Amino acid sequence: MKVGLITGNPGHPVLAATAALLVEDGHEVVVVPSAGPFAGPSAGPFAGPSAGPFADAVDGLVDVCLLKARTPRALSLAREFEQRGVPVVNSGAATGLCQDRVRMADLAAAAGLPFAATVAAGPLRELTAPAYPFVVKSRHSRRHDLVARVDGPDRLRELAEQWPEEPVVTQPFVPGTGWDQKLWVVDGRVFAARRRSELATGSGEPGRAEDWEPPAARAALALRVGEVFGLDVYGVDLLDGPAEPVIVDVNAFPGIRGRAGAPEALAALALRVAAERGRSLVGRSLVGRSAVPSGS
Numbered sequence: 001m002k003v004g005l006i007t008g009n010p011g012h013p014v015l016a017a018t019a020a021l022l023v024e025d026g027h028e029v030v031v032v033p034s035a036g037p038f039a040g041p042s043a044g045p046f047a048g049p050s051a052g053p054f055a056d057a058v059d060g061l062v063d064v065c066l067l068k069a070r071t072p073r074a075l076s077l078a079r080e081f082e083q084r085g086v087p088v089v090n091s092g093a094a095t096g097l098c099q100d101r102v103r104m105a106d107l108a109a110a111a112g113l114p115f116a117a118t119v120a121a122g123p124l125r126e127l128t129a130p131a132y133p134f135v136v137k138s139r140h141s142r143r144h145d146l147v148a149r150v151d152g153p154d155r156l157r158e159l160a161e162q163w164p165e166e167p168v169v170t171q172p173f174v175p176g177t178g179w180d181q182k183l184w185v186v187d188g189r190v191f192a193a194r195r196r197s198e199l200a201t202g203s204g205e206p207g208r209a210e211d212w213e214p215p216a217a218r219a220a221l222a223l224r225v226g227e228v229f230g231l232d233v234y235g236v237d238l239l240d241g242p243a244e245p246v247i248v249d250v251n252a253f254p255g256i257r258g259r260a261g262a263p264e265a266l267a268a269l270a271l272r273v274a275a276e277r278g279r280s281l282v283g284r285s286l287v288g289r290s291a292v293p294s295g296s
């Protein structure tokens with residue numbers, strides 16, 4: 001099997017470990033850069049795509065792609081693969097949806113998921129504060145985006161000076177227990193950790209992640225998120241609300257760092273999806289042959 005990685009960082013721990021498992025098992029891993037032109041083979045245990053236009057190189061390049069990057073180019077590459085019949089995990093559409101926190105909240109609410117009330121607020125400099133304290137976030141989820149607790153006008157002015165044109169959303173601050181509950185799912189397998197929240201402590205930095213075994217109901221909630229959002233590899237951030245857990249974010253293809261068994265689950269998912277594609281191609285070929293009149 002040939003497995004493609006759409007990423008700007010093939011050395012990311014979970015990707016590198018997954019690729020090593022696949023290569024060890026006799027498969028080929030192809031790095032599809034998520035930024036800039038194709039530059040030939042990648043370093044390390046991966047085979048790189050040939051130089052040249054992507055549309056000319058994609059046919060037959062891989063059997064399945066893992067979409068780790070979320071840049072506009074990465075999403076464009078994912079759509080190109082999908083249009084040519086190559087499955088992408090997660091799909092470009094599902095990944096793109098998870099970058100817009102308003103669309104995420106709307107979809108979750110329509111499905112009855114306990115997602116934090118999320119209000120689009122336009123540019124941060126124009127934000128009219130709801131009741132303090134509240135949480136302000138970049139509307140578009142990305143690396144190093146804005147996520148901050150706002151306790152009063154001084155803090156709001158400070159953030160507005162730093163991020164004046166940033167489109168933001170607001171969410172109510174949920175005090176909870178002060179612990180972020182992180183659940184990651186790979187093909188139906190749930191991994192979890194918890195850590196002290198920077199929003200609860202006001203430190204500006206999250207605490208160290210600790211092993212945590214989620215209650216069955218929370219694991220089931222995480223699995224339901226995948227069904228609603230059409231995701232196979234994703235993260236769910238939970239807080240303890242007054243009556244039930246509250247989902248505050250969903251991330252397509254998160255890092256899943258330090259979770260034993262995650263690379264194995266990811267490698268198995270890639271091979272399963274690739275095998276399903278192979279069976280589908282064989283099926284279509286047989287159907288085509290059966291349609292040819294005998295003796296023609």
